[in-house]
Amino acid sequence: MILAAIAVLGLSGLPACVFSSRRAAGQRLTTLLMLLGSGLGLSGVVMSLNESATASLSAAWFLPWGRFAVSIDSLSALFLLPVFVVPALGSIYGLGYWKQSEHPTNGRRLGLFYGLLAGAMALVTISRDGVLFLIAWEVMAIAAYFAATAEDDNPEVRRAGWVYLIATHVGTLCLIAMFALWNRATGSFALSSAQSLSSELAGALFILAVIGFGFKAGLMPLHVWLPGAHANAPSHVSAVMSGVMLKMGVYGIVRMTALLPAPDMWWGGVLLAVGAVTGIAGIAFAIGQHDLKRLLAYSSIENIGIIAMGLGLALLGRTQNRPDWVLLGLGGALLHVWNHSLFKSLLFFNAGAIIHAVHTRDINRLGGLARHMPLVMGLFVVGAVAICALPPLNGFASEWLLYVGLFRTLGSDVQSGCPAAALATVALAMIGAMAVACFVKLLSAVFLGSPRHPLPRHLHPASTSMMVPMLILAGGCGVIGLFPMLATGLLEKAVGVWISLPVAEDSMMAAAPLNWITMLGLVLIILVGLITLIMRFLPMAKVVREVGTWDCGYSRPTARIQYTGSSLGQMLVRLFGFFLWPKTEGPQLQGVFSGTTQFKSLVPDTVLDRLVVPVFNLAGRYLPWLRIMQQGQTHLYVLYIVVIVIILMIWGACGN
Amino acid sequence: MTNLLNAVLVLLLVMNLAALGTSRILAVTHIVAAQGVLLGLIPLLVHEHLSITVALTVIAAVFIKAVVIPAIIIRALRDAQIKREVQPLIGLLPSIILGAIATAFALLFAGQLPLAEDHEGTLIVPTAISTVFVGFIFLVTRYKAISQVIGYLILENGIFIFGMLLIEAMPLVVELGVLLDLFVGIFVACIIINHINQAFSSMDTRKLVSLKE
Numbered sequence: 100m101i102l103a104a105i106a107v108l109g110l111s112g113l114p115a116c117v118f119s120s121r122r123a124a125g126q127r128l129t130t131l132l133m134l135l136g137s138g139l140g141l142s143g144v145v146m147s148l149n150e151s152a153t154a155s156l157s158a159a160w161f162l163p164w165g166r167f168a169v170s171i172d173s174l175s176a177l178f179l180l181p182v183f184v185v186p187a188l189g190s191i192y193g194l195g196y197w198k199q200s201e202h203p204t205n206g207r208r209l210g211l212f213y214g215l216l217a218g219a220m221a222l223v224t225i226s227r228d229g230v231l232f233l234i235a236w237e238v239m240a241i242a243a244y245f246a247a248t249a250e251d252d253n254p255e256v257r258r259a260g261w262v263y264l265i266a267t268h269v270g271t272l273c274l275i276a277m278f279a280l281w282n283r284a285t286g287s288f289a290l291s292s293a294q295s296l297s298s299e300l301a302g303a304l305f306i307l308a309v310i311g312f313g314f315k316a317g318l319m320p321l322h323v324w325l326p327g328a329h330a331n332a333p334s335h336v337s338a339v340m341s342g343v344m345l346k347m348g349v350y351g352i353v354r355m356t357a358l359l360p361a362p363d364m365w366w367g368g369v370l371l372a373v374g375a376v377t378g379i380a381g382i383a384f385a386i387g388q389h390d391l392k393r394l395l396a397y398s399s400i401e402n403i404g405i406i407a408m409g410l411g412l413a414l415l416g417r418t419q420n421r422p423d424w425v426l427l428g429l430g431g432a433l434l435h436v437w438n439h440s441l442f443k444s445l446l447f448f449n450a451g452a453i454i455h456a457v458h459t460r461d462i463n464r465l466g467g468l469a470r471h472m473p474l475v476m477g478l479f480v481v482g483a484v485a486i487c488a489l490p491p492l493n494g495f496a497s498e499w500l501l502y503v504g505l506f507r508t509l510g511s512d513v514q515s516g517c518p519a520a521a522l523a524t525v526a527l528a529m530i531g532a533m534a535v536a537c538f539v540k541l542l543s544a545v546f547l548g549s550p551r552h553p554l555p556r557h558l559h560p561a562s563t564s565m566m567v568p569m570l571i572l573a574g575g576c577g578v579i580g581l582f583p584m585l586a587t588g589l590l591e592k593a594v595g596v597w598i599s600l601p602v603a604e605d606s607m608m609a610a611a612p613l614n615w616i617t618m619l620g621l622v623l624i625i626l627v628g629l630i631t632l633i634m635r636f637l638p639m640a641k642v643v644r645e646v647g648t649w650d651c652g653y654s655r656p657t658a659r660i661q662y663t664g665s666s667l668g669q670m671l672v673r674l675f676g677f678f679l680w681p682k683t684e685g686p687q688l689q690g691v692f693s694g695t696t697q698f699k700s701l702v703p704d705t706v707l708d709r710l711v712v713p714v715f716n717l718a719g720r721y722l723p724w725l726r727i728m729q730q731g732q733t734h735l736y737v738l739y740i741v742v743i744v745i746i747l748m749i750w751g752a753c754g755n
Numbered sequence: 756m757t758n759l760l761n762a763v764l765v766l767l768l769v770m771n772l773a774a775l776g777t778s779r780i781l782a783v784t785h786i787v788a789a790q791g792v793l794l795g796l797i798p799l800l801v802h803e804h805l806s807i808t809v810a811l812t813v814i815a816a817v818f819i820k821a822v823v824i825p826a827i828i829i830r831a832l833r834d835a836q837i838k839r840e841v842q843p844l845i846g847l848l849p850s851i852i853l854g855a856i857a858t859a860f861a862l863l864f865a866g867q868l869p870l871a872e873d874h875e876g877t878l879i880v881p882t883a884i885s886t887v888f889v890g891f892i893f894l895v896t897r898y899k900a901i902s903q904v905i906g907y908l909i910l911e912n913g914i915f916i917f918g919m920l921l922i923e924a925m926p927l928v929v930e931l932g933v934l935l936d937l938f939v940g941i942f943v944a945c946i947i948i949n950h951i952n953q954a955f956s957s958m959d960t961r962k963l964v965s966l967k968e
Contacts, residue, residue, distance in 0.1 A: 731964040732961065732964060733894075733903070734896070734898075735895075737894040737895050740891070741891045741895065744891075745860075751867075752863075
């Protein structure tokens, strides 16, 4: 059933290609097929969850290596849910956002690769064979490339696409190395549990997996492709890439660690440290951005960091034989996977709606949108509160699990060094606080105040097809936030797949009192509601003076003397200046009445712009020396072969 | 039997050196054709009882190497109107010495190899390796495109000698496939030589450098 769903999803864009490039019918058909495929897939997932045995299929195929082996367990099911939900919603969103009639040149191509992306991601999660996995992985990467570079007439989009393509292939290279090693170690490409591996080999596999999957997930030094690609893709593609595709990297790490034997201490430590660095650095970069979607992309990196910390805790728990750590760490991480796919898609859809309305992504040019699009703002608040992990929304539920788990490490044996893991709590708290700062900046700069630049005369309102997916996602955030116990059953099953520990019924509930979250959330909502009512009906707020926001007592203020997004974030950017390295071009003020000057500030990506690009430039400058080898003389080429053969022969003779 | 086989192999080695030392391309072609005939004899000497596989291989090999390919080359020579390699990279005598060194090296190297007992006393492996090297020397030092084709042919002869060790293990299809490759390769090369001649009004492969990007 899921295979059928994958086929439908993967091919959903194909029929539309025969339609005229300006008509909407093709796009509607694509969306309908996407919905159909997702519906099929979801019902397949639900059915497989109800069955006790895991459904699997294994068949020989035409390739010399591997088999066509697929299977679905609760871990796959858990990752399949967002795969089937978010792209379908995005497809509906696309009906309003990327109208075929407005984008006749690339609309059909986008539809085709968008569906292919969804299908490939579903195949990644269920494949149980290294070769099949790699094929699905590569299809996913390529489809994402074509979907993200829909506007390929824009040089910036092309550059982001190149960076993405290079990064993803470096990651795939690591994965190929990993599966080759896997094949050598276990004798087949089948992804089945290999508990007998030696610890050195398992460690090597683990490192390759973290690097290979880390490129896709966006762990910190490997995230270079992520901001550019997310910012320049169409918004619903960004939503799918950030909300779902990054999670495929997480899935890979989870799956591989499940197959490998019990880990050494350093595995968990590495993931905790990398996660903490990724989280803090991600959100610090996010604060420094003034491109709406780049900011959201960096915030995705931060969330991946949080998930990695949860995984690290789970690995530590497995080493130390502490089922409660595993349960809380992995449960929190997996719940955060869901949550992030909900609220980050919501935020990207929101960003899309804003861009659709005002045609700019620059936060410093926006402002005062609250009056024009109140509903969008409301939904944005929902997403922002969720991503900041504030109750009563879903971000809180998952981070709560992580907090509880990390605090548990405090009580453990001091000799093992595990209490150091509790330092991650500090990192998590710091991430949370900075996320609040980041989204306060975003919300106030975009929606509050008055417009800093004249808005377009006619604001495109967000159409119904754009609002409905956002409402559904916001509803999902609320439901998981208020009733997290709905998810615990599936989470416990998934943790059971990851590690075969005797997990008692409802042990997650016992470990972290989730009922309290519900209570707390409901109380909070009631309180807020009450306060709102009181504010509205009490007489004290009757007199309202209409003044411009932040006019600072000037007699003739303009909208441009408001606090900008950059100025709101400036303090934090300075604090983290040691690795953000912000670039500023400040004015030199001279005299009492200095002339017109300009101030510019920019936070470029440290790793990409200061490390990767210079290294590539150096390579571009010096590697052409090697072209001396290429003379165009066939004789010389044959001579090269002869020399190599002779060297090999001498080497072989000496070896004997 | 082994003595006869070794005699044939030594003859092949001598032909290699003779081909290296000859400047007339027509003569080289004749030497290579004769080499093809000798090659056809080897399987008969290696294997006492003649199976159908071996017989078919022998017939196909002799026909292609000694008749068809020389005919194609001679035709190409006539079309392009060339007679001799005027200006090799290194002179004829040095290339003979180089070929001799390569042969000595091949003998030394083959001594190091762990061979099956059947092949211990024969010269099959050193001859094969040294013929391959002579083919390489041809490819590297001669500029005329047609000489390169001949070098390729000699190289293939070396591989064919090596294949004699495996003729019973290797399916007929593989052997015929190799022959077909060789035939098609040389056929195409001879056609291209004509085109090179027309396009560059010369057969010197050094001129092909101008095709470099």
